[in-house]
Amino acid sequence: MRDDGSGVTHMAAPRGPLLAMLLGAVLISTSAVFVKWVHIGPTASAFWRMALAAGMLVPFVVVAVRRGGGAWKPTPRVLALVAIAAAFFSLDLWMWHRSILYVGVGMATLLGNFQVFALASYGAWVLGERGGWHLWVGLLLALGGLALMLVPGWEGFDARFHAGVGFGLGTAAAYAGFLIAFRKAQATRGTAPNETLLLWMSAITALLLLPMVLVGGEALPPQGGADWGALVAYAFIAQVCGWLVIGRAMPRLSAGVLGLCLLLQPLLAYVWDMLLFGTRLDGLGWIGLALSLIGIFLGLTRRA
Template sequence: MSHAYPRSALAAMALGAVLISTSAVFVKWVGIGPTASAFWRMGLAAVLLLAWLARPDARRAWKPDARVFGLLVLAAVFFAADLWMWHRSILYVGVGLATLLGNFQVFALAAYGSFVLGERGGWRLWAGLLMALAGLALLLAPGWESFDARFRVGIAFGLGTAVAYGGFLIAFRAAQAQRAHVANEAMLWWLCVLTALLLLPMSLLGGEALQPRGVGDWSALFAYALIAQVFGWLVIGRVMPKLPAGVLGLCLLLQPLLSYVWDALLFGTRLGAVGMLGLALSLAGIFLGLVRGQAKQAPVEAAA
């Protein structure tokens, strides 16, 4: 029996998930503030994408109309808020947990679909939400009393990240749907530029130093921008339409799963038996949330 999707698309999707799973690692490695590192992620990515925009054929497909540009500005506002909270969550609670919390965005999207668009979530959504919350409780409840205020704020930032990222996806989806002749690479470039312009004053007002501290910081920031923002996003964006919802959801679950692997290998974070069960339940719940709707809707909503 042959698959309805090309194996090359499956391999590319898995590669994209692996690439973006490294995001939180670079944030942890960088010695500058969380907002400053977010600014460099988007600023350096914009510079790197100029290599694509320099092509003669790309110059004809880079300028969006006023409506699409407005949606890109809105998407950048949400994305700047997302990175502001997520980078702090990474530093406060760790690479794996912060990434898992951010993936709860599937339920923020479901809430938008239900309350704004009148969509019906179905049993998969409710079962997924209950499983994800039960898994999160298993991850947090046993040690909750011993967690300090910084850790608890990090949990709140992680859940706020999910809401902000959901808002970003809604706005960016709308912009992509109306982009007409504008290339996907150009849409990503505009997003990077606009988000960097928002993060720059946020960093300065927060009293963070923008200057990276030596070769180590520059290397981590450059890798962050190139691997996670440019390569990861471009790969995923190209192959998403070629895969069914279930396969896409499983591939995207590599991001939070591998984040825990990187957390264990690089930073010594360990989960006990209860924590492993909680992680498995949360991932299963997120998967059900990713594939809750019709096959046409789920791939787009699974973009996180």
């Protein structure tokens, strides 16, 4: 609690969870950078992200099980939900990695964050939820901002870029499916620690991605030490640290604070894109990016 001097008391975000959430947003904002850096196919890099992360999560699960007395293996029902989440996440990574290579780090990350509106659509059509004015205004702003960034130069973009935009929007839909299934698994996990669910999800996703790599004709082994370093960093920073930090901080923050923190991911992705890969936005592009971020924020905070 804090007093701003006017006699009105406000709720302040807990400093520890807030700092953790900000750190988590910074960590996951680097995800697309590693995909651009490696010299293997997009599905192969997705496979290594999940396979390496599964191995890295083992000690975290050991500590969590010993500390809380939970189980290594969740119940069959929870494991089925995790498997469904993994199926969606494998599709998510398959499309998102291609979007990163086709349209760039910033745009691919921004498009993926449209999952907010895919989740809201599920809530409205399946659960009968009402989004309120926040949702609809946010959707219009986000779409309007995206149009400002894409429409003026659309005819000048090649077919690869057009496909990348489609993959980015497909990512948003697949990621929403993943979140729905994984949140349900988290809500019904019983004594199984959250680290256990992350381990199983990572392992199953890797198993689903492996045949996709082979069928797609991509080379699986990384090409040298630089690729191995980037993939290990990708798995540890984005999948392990990012998910563990954010997962622990989210329940202790309000929707508004959470929304602002999560907006760091697409915003910082554009920063990394500009600093590392030379991407530039014109004046109209910056306005479009700002409108899209405001719209996503309204979508994130549509419910208290």
